[in-house]
Amino acid sequence: MGIEGLAPSAALLIAGVLLDAAFGDTHYWFHPVRLMGQTLSACERFLRQRGWDGYGGGCALFLLLVLSWVVVPSFVVLQVGVAGHIVLLYTLLALRDLIDHVRAVQRAARHDDLIGARKAIGSLVGRDTAAMDLAACRRAAIESLSENLVDGFLSPVFWYVLLGIPGLLLFKVVSTMDSMVGYKTPRYLRFGWCGARLDDVMNYVPARLAWLILGLSAALFPNLSATKGWRIGFQQHAVLPGPNPGWSEATMAGLLQRRLIGPIYKDGVLVTAIWVGDPADPEGGKDDDMTRAVWTTVTASFLIVTLAVIAITARTL
Numbered sequence: 405m406g407i408e409g410l411a412p413s414a415a416l417l418i419a420g421v422l423l424d425a426a427f428g429d430t431h432y433w434f435h436p437v438r439l440m441g442q443t444l445s446a447c448e449r450f451l452r453q454r455g456w457d458g459y460g461g462g463c464a465l466f467l468l469l470v471l472s473w474v475v476v477p478s479f480v481v482l483q484v485g486v487a488g489h490i491v492l493l494y495t496l497l498a499l500r501d502l503i504d505h506v507r508a509v510q511r512a513a514r515h516d517d518l519i520g521a522r523k524a525i526g527s528l529v530g531r532d533t534a535a536m537d538l539a540a541c542r543r544a545a546i547e548s549l550s551e552n553l554v555d556g557f558l559s560p561v562f563w564y565v566l567l568g569i570p571g572l573l574l575f576k577v578v579s580t581m582d583s584m585v586g587y588k589t590p591r592y593l594r595f596g597w598c599g600a601r602l603d604d605v606m607n608y609v610p611a612r613l614a615w616l617i618l619g620l621s622a623a624l625f626p627n628l629s630a631t632k633g634w635r636i637g638f639q640q641h642a643v644l645p646g647p648n649p650g651w652s653e654a655t656m657a658g659l660l661q662r663r664l665i666g667p668i669y670k671d672g673v674l675v676t677a678i679w680v681g682d683p684a685d686p687e688g689g690k691d692d693d694m695t696r697a698v699w700t701t702v703t704a705s706f707l708i709v710t711l712a713v714i715a716i717t718a719r720t721l
Contacts, residue, residue: 409482409489410569414713416486417564420493421709427494429501436495440473440580447472448585448595462598466581474573481569492569496576498556499705502549503698509545510694513538528552532669539689543664546688546697550618550656551649553701555579558617558708559610565712578602604647611648614704615641615655617711621703622659628696632682633659640680650680657681660696662688 429435447468451461481488505528512520521541522533528548536544559579563571581599585592615637622628636658641650644665657664663681667674681688 407482409485410478412565412568412712412716412719413489414716416489417493417561417712417716418709419490420497421499421705423490423494424497424500427500428504429495429498436473436477436492437576437580440469440576441584443472444469444580444584452595458594459597462585462595465585465595466577466598466602469577469581470574473577474570477573478570489569492572493564496572497560498552499701502552502556503701506545506549506694506698509541510691510698513542513694514691530670531675532672535669539687540666542689542691542694543666543687546656546660546694547653547664549697549701550614550652553618553704554607554611554614554648554652557705558614559607561708561712562610562613563606565715575606578606607648611651614652617704617707618652618655618659618700621700621707624703625696625700628659628700629661630659632661636681643678643680654680656697656700657685657688659700660688660693661685662693664688 444465447465451457451464456464477492481492505524508524509521509528512518512524516538518538518541521538522536525536525541525544525548526533529544531544533541560572560575563575565571567574578599581596582603584599585596586600586603587593587596615634619630619634619637622633623630633655637651637655640654640657644650644653653664657680661682663679663683663685665676665678665680666687667677669675679687
């Protein structure tokens, strides 16, 4: 199997997406993302023991992970063939798992199970859940759904279309670095800088594509507002920290015609009390808000795959 075995394939992408939709994320111990995280932790210990705990150490961490989780797996796919290609697509696209987590919050909230809803949302967000009511749990699930549509699905597909399997693996390396070391704490402010900045760069275009695609998806539903989604997304994306998350979250608030976010506590401290959305719209947090958000996300994912297939096919003509 030549180097073309790493190139993007419309048929193999569809196969990977269908497997994810049918079976979701399987939590086995040798899952690539799990092993990637373990590799990162081992490399971090190695570098810190040698005094590489600043900007240089963070860049060295990136290079070590690229060698371990881009170069080596790409070589393995070349040897294994189509099966390895599909398996990586299936395991590294995380849409079904995200929707399952959101629905777990929704099921608990439907039974007025506040403890269950807080536990379910705790697996999606890194904030205090003890003071959250059911509406806050639902809002947090919608916010996580819209943000992770980019991180967990649109961006991986985008980089797969551009660079094939190596691009998909590279994005996952950067995403894992950002989630594990990309913090503005004394320990990671310098060491995690490389991962955090690369994550901003690799999500930059996909985040803005999400603004467009979510609006297009909303246009298919009579009870959603594509125009308000685009308007709120464009006007309020900078309200959230970072250059990328606000595009999808603010757009989701606009198209649902609900205000999202609200008070967020971490370690007992109020870190934000902002809302995104039209100030004239009601607060989000009803069951129907979650249902509409899920269907919009599923529709957006279908459009993402359709556009990806068109782009890959156009390159091969």
